[in-house]
Amino acid sequence: MIGVFLLIPVLLMAVYSFLTKEFRGGVIWDFTLAAYDQFFFNRGLFGDEPPVIEWTYISIFWRSIWQAALATVACLLVGFPTAWFIATRPPSQRSVWLFLITIPYWVNLLIRTVSLKFLIRDNGPLNEFLMGLGVITDPLPLVNTNLAVQLGLFYSYLPFMVLPIYAAVERYNFALSEAAADLYAPRWTILREVVLPVVKPGVVAGCLLVFVPSLGAFLAPDLLGGAKTYMIGSLIDEQFKGSQGNWPFGAAVAVVLMTLVLIALFLQARAAAKGARE
């Protein structure tokens, strides 16, 4: 039943991507590939030059994927030790630590993103603190940079990394580590050969939960990055809510994105299945 309600919007989107654009929003029920043509081919500003490959949207995708990948790595580097730390506390303390992790996320994402902007702006607390210490003389230009976008994504999605890894580490039997240590395995080998295979599902789940929403994020790029360049999310948003009103194209971008994500998930699932067989 839930599957049906998930499928209907997706199918609707796929259908819309093949329809004709109505001027200023809406669709005309005529089948066309115009939206995909616009995505893949460039015919110049006036639309009458011979078609060449359109790099605009591919580079927007590449930029978004790169941003999402960096955010995922950053979340993993901080999230894994955090989850490990929490999972190795006495059981009575764990819920308190988890509680602390989730507290900031009771606040709306928009408000958290704006707050972050307040913190890192040229005359914000961070820069004033550093200048007060004499570490820097001029404010660090953080707002409206890619670094700020990274910071925003990292901050937005960190718990999505911590929680699944925590769930995996919590189930881990530490006697295994001790056994490996008794057999003279170095610490690095214990982590790689004993711990990681057991907690891997949690790490993979965490990475997916951070990567996928980062890919479509537009709050952080718009507010922290200054909205100077489109991300996948803001490109789609513009097609529906902006002045272009090109619904089929917006739907086509979403279909391409979804196809990429599905391929990635499929490859991952196949690799996991292969790993399980061995």
Next chain:
Amino acid sequence: MKRLFTTAAAFVLMAGAAQAEGKLSVYHWFEYIPQELVDKFEAETGIEVTIDTYDSNESMLASLKAGKMGQYDVAVPADFMVKIMGDEGMLDTFTPEEMTNLGNIAPQWLDVPFDPGRKSSIPYQWGSTSFSVNRDVYPGDISSLSIIFNPPEELKGKINVLDSQNEVLILGSLYLGIPQCSTDREQLKALNDMLLAAKPSWASFGSDTSKEVLVSGDAAAGMIYNGFSAKARAEGANVEYSYPKEGHVLWMDNMVLLKDAPNRENAIKFMNFLLVPENAAAVTNYAAYSSGVTGVEPFLDDAIKNSPENNPPAGITPGVFAQACDAETQKFYDAIWTNLKK
């Protein structure tokens, strides 16, 4: 059990009917009507007002087209959007007998090209769009749009532009002396190239943040609406609003009667209410733009009435309204905007 159900159903139906008599559903811009004025209308008429908000003309049009027609009674589109909605058949008309306060509309706003004879809309607020500069950062001459499109060294990397295709491309066209909705290839190419060359000097794109970035100091200059600039000044930023020599954008937001309005009668009552000078003045005192209603002056705050943003100096280049381009022409402008943001 069955009886319980029918009783409950009857209650639900009754409640629905009772509410339908005294309701008004408004689709409005964010932060554009003072709550006290809504309270006053509710107290005077006993009508319960609900307000949903939007943040751009285009998103309002999109969600109405996506199936929200018949849900709202009134909306507040800008001039060119009134024309678009009228052409799409999304507006209802009223008669002068119904709109008893129609005579309160200032004469120059009575017969407007986007709604000849005012059959579907009444003025809400009008104002202008150009840019403001923080005078602490840049004390020099700000009488040209080159401040935005070819900025002096002091302002490079400290400029916010509106995240709105219409306003950016019209101001750019004014700067180059190109007519709106041009189909001339040389002119469109020049506009495209000029914007691409200007972009590295800009710090950010943002419309609803255009005031906040000037107040916080994130930007030292920015495209902005005149009332928003007045608010930035009131919040302590030393900003001056420019009426550039190349011209500026004029706009008027209008309350329109939507087709299939569920509470048409209450909508007319609300529109008449907003045409009462005292009430129109309350909106102006809140939004810091100008009303299109005569006789508001005695009710205006002095700071709003005498603000430099609302009282351009004599001899400035007159502003222009945005034109709604046709589908073929709009494609070029969409392509330029995508080029700019890619």
